[in-house]
Amino acid sequence: MTAQFKDLALDAADHQALADWWCRAMGYVRRDSLTGDERPAGWPVPIVDPAGGGPLIWLNPVPEPKSGKNRMHLDVFGDKAELLELGATVVRERDDDIEWDVLADPEGNEFCVFTPR
Structure with missing residues (x-):
């Protein structure tokens, strides 16, 4: 290893x-x-x-400050609306191509939000 x-x-x-x-x-x-x-x-x-x-x-x-797209990011299970209320922003919403939302934290770091199991 x-x-x-x-x-x-x-x-x-x-x-x-x-x-x-x-x-x-x-x-x-x-x-x-x-x-x-x-x-x-x-x-x-x-x-x-x-x-x-x-x-x-x-x-x-x-x-x-952050200057470009993250090359590595967090994937989380969560509620998009609650994260937006906390100050996240939408980068890309789920659609026919992806089954998750891409959000950004207050400093612009992207993360993917999946529906909780």
Whole structure:
């Protein structure tokens, strides 16, 4: 084996705000709230599924805004309307060609939303 999956990482101009957004969107929490750790505001923010089912996601601070299409993205089960109420935007709606919606988080990072099972 050459590589083994560890975590996901997402770059963000405002990594603190985007960490909060993804926590609200997916029911995640900041890992530090579970461990009691404190980290400087400029450091990456790890968020986790408190039930332990999903991967750890790092929100990494970067100075530049998103400039192009994601080459890798998240796929989630969820409610498109609720995500839009949280501040997501529609990139592409499901149609005859795709069975999911493509949305973007508040910083423009695309993710696909599938109907919950």
